Amino acid sequence: xxxxxxxxxxxxxxxxxxxxxxxxxxxxxxxxxxxxxxxxxxxxxxxxxxxxxxxxxxxxxxxxxxxxxxxxxxxxxxxxxxxxxxxxxxxxxxxxxxxxxxxxxxxxxxxxxxxxxxxxxxxxxxxxxxxxxxxxxxxxxxxxxxxxxxxxxxxxxxxxxxxxxxxxxxxxxxxxxxxxxxxxxxxxxxxxxxxxxxxxxxxxxxxxxxxxxxxxxxxxxxxxxxxxxxxxxxxxxxxxxxxxxxxxxxxxxxxxxxxxxxxxxxxxxxxxxxxxxx
Amino acid sequence: xxxxxxxxxxxxxxxxxxxxxxxxxxxxxxxxxxxxxxxxxxxxxxxxxxxxxxxxxxxxxxxxxxxxxxxxxxxxxxxxxxxxxxxxxxxxxxxxxxxxxxxxxxxxxxxxxxxxxxxxxxxxxxxxxxxxxxxxxxxxxxxxxxxxxxxxxxxxxxxxxxxxxxxxxxxxxxxxxxxxxxxxxxxxxxxxxxxxxxxxxxxxxxxxxxxxxxxxxxxxxxxxxxxxxxxxxxxxxxxxxxxxxxxxxxxxxxxxxxxxxxxxxxxxxxxxxxxxxx
Numbered sequence: 001x002x003x004x005x006x007x008x009x010x011x012x013x014x015x016x017x018x019x020x021x022x023x024x025x026x027x028x029x030x031x032x033x034x035x036x037x038x039x040x041x042x043x044x045x046x047x048x049x050x051x052x053x054x055x056x057x058x059x060x061x062x063x064x065x066x067x068x069x070x071x072x073x074x075x076x077x078x079x080x081x082x083x084x085x086x087x088x089x090x091x092x093x094x095x096x097x098x099x100x101x102x103x104x105x106x107x108x109x110x111x112x113x114x115x116x117x118x119x120x121x122x123x124x125x126x127x128x129x130x131x132x133x134x135x136x137x138x139x140x141x142x143x144x145x146x147x148x149x150x151x152x153x154x155x156x157x158x159x160x161x162x163x164x165x166x167x168x169x170x171x172x173x174x175x176x177x178x179x180x181x182x183x184x185x186x187x188x189x190x191x192x193x194x195x196x197x198x199x200x201x202x203x204x205x206x207x208x209x210x211x212x213x214x215x216x217x218x219x220x221x222x223x224x225x226x227x228x229x230x231x232x233x234x235x236x237x238x239x240x241x242x243x244x245x246x247x248x249x250x251x252x253x254x255x256x257x258x259x260x261x262x263x264x265x266x267x268x269x270x271x272x273x274x275x276x277x278x
Numbered sequence: 279x280x281x282x283x284x285x286x287x288x289x290x291x292x293x294x295x296x297x298x299x300x301x302x303x304x305x306x307x308x309x310x311x312x313x314x315x316x317x318x319x320x321x322x323x324x325x326x327x328x329x330x331x332x333x334x335x336x337x338x339x340x341x342x343x344x345x346x347x348x349x350x351x352x353x354x355x356x357x358x359x360x361x362x363x364x365x366x367x368x369x370x371x372x373x374x375x376x377x378x379x380x381x382x383x384x385x386x387x388x389x390x391x392x393x394x395x396x397x398x399x400x401x402x403x404x405x406x407x408x409x410x411x412x413x414x415x416x417x418x419x420x421x422x423x424x425x426x427x428x429x430x431x432x433x434x435x436x437x438x439x440x441x442x443x444x445x446x447x448x449x450x451x452x453x454x455x456x457x458x459x460x461x462x463x464x465x466x467x468x469x470x471x472x473x474x475x476x477x478x479x480x481x482x483x484x485x486x487x488x489x490x491x492x493x494x495x496x497x498x499x500x501x502x503x504x505x506x507x508x509x510x511x512x513x514x515x516x517x518x519x520x521x522x523x524x525x526x527x528x529x530x531x532x533x534x535x536x537x538x539x540x541x542x543x544x545x546x547x548x549x550x551x552x553x554x555x556x
Binding site for chain 1: 283286287290291295296297298301304305306307309310311312313315325327328330331332333334335336337338339340341342343344345346348349350351352353354355358382386387388390391392394395396397398399400401403404405406408409411412413414415416418419420422423424426427428433434436439449450451452455458459473475476478480481482483484485486487488489492493496520528529530532533534535536537538539540541542544545546548555556
């Protein structure tokens with residue numbers, strides 16, 4: 001990685017941060033700052049020992065109260081993989097990537113431990129579900145970092161939740177286990193640009209949340225982003241409903257994206273897996 | 279970091295993984311594998327430029343559909359900090375740590391963008407809330423990695439959700455913004471051991487979830503963990519209710535922990551912040 005941390009942060013957030021000199025070439029920090037998703041991979045397989053090493057690094061992530069409420073299913077069986085891929089035809093990388101994983105929240109183990117130790121599980125409410133979901137996210141973030149550090153690329157797939165019940169059925173997820181996101185991984189076939197983000201002040205508040213007047217940030221971010229990652233005119237979502245925008249930036253694209261309901265059955269699925277969300 | 283990746287993985291999971299030789303001293307992987315939480319810090323302050331650098335690294339994490347639904351509040355105001363600390367007297371490090379952050383899911387921005395772009399927000403259901411929570415987790419994991427790479431230590435604080443409404447009030451979190459976890463950070467005052475985890479096969483399934491007979495794993499993990507991190511007899515939870523166990527291991531401790539309800543008002547809080555969880 002020859003890029004400095006300062007230059008990566010400037011590329012991401014469009015602003016300068018006064019990076020301490022000793023950290024400019026710290027590989028962990030530049031690795032985080034240089035994050036890119038990859039969906040196109042060479043044919044080179046990922047060795048089983050390498051994958052196991054990366055998963056060991058990922059599952060070393062902090063776990064809420066040390067309750068260890070996450071797991072992953074590595075989809076090796078070609079038939080299972082193809083059935084998952086067939087559910088999401090817009091993402092051909094699901095079928096083609098060298099590795100397909102599905103990270104899950106796992107509340108089953110804890111409930112089995114309660115039975116084993118004859119203590120009643122007294123936390124059947126939203127917070128328990130939430131903890132398992134966030135813990136799976138921490139593990140997933142660790143996997144992404146580990147994979148990139150080993151020269152792989154990867155991409156999370158929240159689309160597996162568009163078909164949560166079917167995916168859970170294929171992977172035989174029992175009660176109290178639920179998919180958080182899939183992940184494809186392999187050796188990247190292409191270079192990818194850094195995706196610019198909103199300015200840091202959009203994310204970082206001091207003492208009190210204050211997002212002020214969002215319009216100037218959003219407009220300036222749309223323009224900054226468009227300069228490096230323009231959305232092609234033919235990618236405008238739903239022009240029949242929203243018309244064809246002269247300038248089609250991130251905010252217009254995201255507003256149109258969330259104007260269409262997705263995964264509205266996820267709550268029903270989670271309840272059918274035995275969770276109460278009160 | 280002089281420890282090899284193999285030795286860190288063995289210490290964590292109690293088993294050997296065939297780590298590719300080129301990765302034995304990869305600092306990103308050993309950093310992940312060597313994860314420890316820190317709650318005791320020296321008095322050395324964390325320079326503002328350093329903190330901003332670490333947050334820039336953290337917010338470079340992947341974001342679901344690039345919707346950018348997370349934020350953090352850096353609690354600098356001593357009075358606000360003390361009010362948060364007073365809510366959680368069992369954790370004196372909240373008052374004392376050089377840095378206190380609260381990572382949040384942020385759905386407000388997206389809804390403001392919908393207004394700005396005149397598109398209706400059509401995803402008022404569990405999945406939207408879930409995405410913001412997991413995204414905040416990804417950012418939090420990045421912050422932990424970044425802090426450790428820069429020589430700091432940190433510890434997530436899910437306990438801020440024990441008082442979610444009060445914390446949200448103190449930090450002026452508006453509708454559609456919610457705390458996921460707090461975080462203390464600073465320069466570590468003490469060395470900490472790696473916390474052993476369940477064996478990798480408890481976390482990693484192939485093709486189909488299969489946790490088999492959990493009892494042997496749990497028993498053997500309890501013993502392995504007890505050998506390095508014994509729970510002191512006086513730390514047995516609730517002996518009046520559960521008695522005093524001859525052997526008090528992780529599983530007994532965790533079963534007793536979740537036999538007491540915690541944060542059962544979190545769902546009501548989230549709904550009061552404007553989320554629908556159907």
